[in-house]
Amino acid sequence: MLTTINPKLPMRDKTATRAFYINKLGFRALGNTDYDGYLMLGKDGIEIHFFEFKNLDPSENYGQVYIRTDNIDELYHSMLLDEVEIHPNGALQLKAWGQKEFSLLDPDNNLLTFGQSV
Incomplete structure (x- = not known):
């Protein structure tokens, strides 16, 4: 019955969020x-939806989304080439649960984790 999911994440500034996701990602x-x-x-x-939350304190935002990919290596390297800042603890690595993953934060501190089964 279920066919897709579209996460909704908070944003403080629609213009900044739009620019980051379109120009960087x-x-x-x-x-x-x-x-x-x-x-x-x-x-x-995939789709990601955002709702305005002007009083969001990014240091207290725990919004997260896990995005599956079928070419994690190419995606990671393209983000590095585009100078997308990877989370300090989120470099590409093989996890014990059989996923190869990396993570980054958007302007509002929403955590985006990209993963592929290996």
Whole structure:
């Protein structure tokens, strides 16, 4: 029955969030309506939605999303080439649970972890 999931993450500044995801991560804006306080972005087969939370304290934000990929090495290296800042503890590595993963933080401290089964 279930077909997809679209996580909703907090954002303080729609312009900054849009710029980071589109210019740094290669996402695209979805839909043709600009909703006040809401943003929908997509890349390949995924969507991430954002809701405005102007009083968000990034140091207290624990928003997280796990994104699966079928080419983790290429994705990681493309992010390094594009000078995307990888989380200090999130460099590409093989995990004990059989995933190869890396992580980064967006402007609001939402943690994005990218992983591939190996």
